[in-house]
Amino acid sequence: MNSFxxxxxxxxxxxxxxxxxxxxxxxxxxxxxxxxxxxxRLDRITEVRLASNNLxxxxxxxxxxALIALRTMVFVRPGTKEFDEMEKFYQDxxxxxxxxxxxxxxxxxxxxxxxVIKDYHGYHTDWIxxxxxxxxxxxxxxxxxxxxxxxxxxxxxxAFQNSRSILDNLTDISDDLTKAEAxxxxxxxxxxxxxxxxxxxxxxxxxxxxxxxxxxxxxxxxLCLKEASERNRNEFKAIPVESIDEVGSLxxxxxx
Numbered sequence: 001m002n003s004f005x006x007x008x009x010x011x012x013x014x015x016x017x018x019x020x021x022x023x024x025x026x027x028x029x030x031x032x033x034x035x036x037x038x039x040x041r042l043d044r045i046t047e048v049r050l051a052s053n054n055l056x057x058x059x060x061x062x063x064x065x066a067l068i069a070l071r072t073m074v075f076v077r078p079g080t081k082e083f084d085e086m087e088k089f090y091q092d093x094x095x096x097x098x099x100x101x102x103x104x105x106x107x108x109x110x111x112x113x114x115x116v117i118k119d120y121h122g123y124h125t126d127w128i129x130x131x132x133x134x135x136x137x138x139x140x141x142x143x144x145x146x147x148x149x150x151x152x153x154x155x156x157x158x159a160f161q162n163s164r165s166i167l168d169n170l171t172d173i174s175d176d177l178t179k180a181e182a183x184x185x186x187x188x189x190x191x192x193x194x195x196x197x198x199x200x201x202x203x204x205x206x207x208x209x210x211x212x213x214x215x216x217x218x219x220x221x222x223l224c225l226k227e228a229s230e231r232n233r234n235e236f237k238a239i240p241v242e243s244i245d246e247v248g249s250l251x252x253x254x255x256x
Contacts, residue, residue: 023203034192049178055104056171062097120166127159
């Protein structure tokens with residue numbers, strides 16, 4: 001402490017600036033680190049979780065539209081313009097569902113999602129095979145429509161529901177993960193704000209304490225000099241020299 005008291009006034013004042021700068025840098029670094037983590041989590045929510053939800057919902061919609069198109073074709077004569085348009089609509093939705101699934105598979109997966117996905121491929125293959133079988137029967141136009149409808153409502157419907165239940169399950173998992181990560185991000189944001197306020201308050205208090213301490217070191221000797229200068233010569237009393245800085249040198253000169 002004595003070595004600090006002996007520093008020049010300019011160095012003592014520089015200490016205030018240095019300590020304040022260090023505190024501000026620490027606050028800034030902590031805030032930046034927290035913002036980086038929250039930004040990364042928001043990117044993951046946007047690019048992975050929300051994208052997964054969107055692709056799964058669109059794939060489910062495509063499959064449902066393909067199912068409706070296939071059932072509609074049962075009651076439309078093959079070779080007509082209406083049948084060709086409906087077949088194209090059916091094929092487009094089957095293709096789109098496959099494309100969306102491939103995009104979904106390219107996204108990062110949790111262990112829970114990977115476990116559920118294992119069951120999807122088998123069910124989806126069964127549905128595609130059943131759909132192809134129904135399509136061949138419809139195009140034959142010689143098969144009893146009741147037999148075709150019976151297949152659609154049994155094997156084909158069962159395969160479709162199994163595939164769709166997997167998509168629904170994956171969508172629910174993705175929704176839960178999205179909510180969990182969003183909640184975690186909100187909690188971290190609240191914590192970051194709390195730490196930031198505490199750091200700022202602590203920095204202010206620390207700066208005040210240091211400034212006050214340095215101010216006392218400077219003000220106390222000057223006050224003694226002022227009081228001594230107001231005394232009569234007969235009342236002169238040497239002032240203790242407590243430092244060798246500018247104030248100490250002035251006090252020493254005053255005592256001579």
